[in-house]
Amino acid sequence: MNWADSAILAAATLAAVNVIDSHLISKRLPSLGAFLLPVGVIALVWGLVVLFVSSWPEDVGASPILTAVASGTIRGIGILAFLYVMRTEEVSRVIPVVNIHPVFVAIMAVPLLDETLTFLEWIAIFITVIGAVLISTKSNGGRSRPWRLSKIVVLPFVAALCLATANLTSKYAMDDISFWNMYAIGSISLACVTLAVSARPAVISALGGLERPKSTMALLGFNEMLAPIGALLLFWSIERGPVSLVSAIAGAQPVFVFVYAVVLSRMSSGVLLEQRMSKQTLAMRLLAIAMIVGGITIIHLV
16 A cells, blocks of 8 residues: 555545534534543554554654654644534635645745655646635635635634644654654644543533434544544555645545435435535535545556
């Protein structure tokens, strides 16, 4: 398996994680904090386990470790910004902005990491990103709301910049440490961020009053077993391939989310997918899928 195949698997796995996250936050848990608290605890446990069982390079300096800590912390802030605005604003107006983060990675990776991209690779990145934006956009039935300079604009851009910066700093750190080390440090750092904002008596009390605690915690536990797999696949890809191209492929998660939504909607009517999809929306999404597949194919072949 090469880095591009691993990045595709990472996108597919993390898309499944995002689908379950969305269900837990919107349907099962009373607040964002009630979601973040158990996620933070589980991430901390996974990070500590991997930290102690993985081998470390000899004579590793402080710089890559501090960079890995910064990467995990920045990723945590980006995820928090993304989840907060997802819970308070229209999803269709948030995800397209966040999905442009691979462009930020490519723009910063060239001068900062000395990556060299051919003209065709730049085209592939933009095709993939545009496809991810298109497939994430929902029709509002012809009604439009003006974009306002507030959290709906600022926070998605903050999330996109944080995710891009986290990928770049991960690549820098993995020049000296392994992807296992990067996962351990990143997971612990992310856990610290989530626990810092969610470890509150009110949140603990809310978790104690869940209507379906066993099934909810079982689903959350399953999801937090998928999340490390997706993260490790992503870090493995970043360690071995150009971070700009890896980010472009991993940023194609919306196409997998769409496929999962179609499957789930057949299993349970109305789950995640619009009840009635217009021909225009269907055509746009098929075009988006073609663009994403085309962009990834170009990256594979170049």
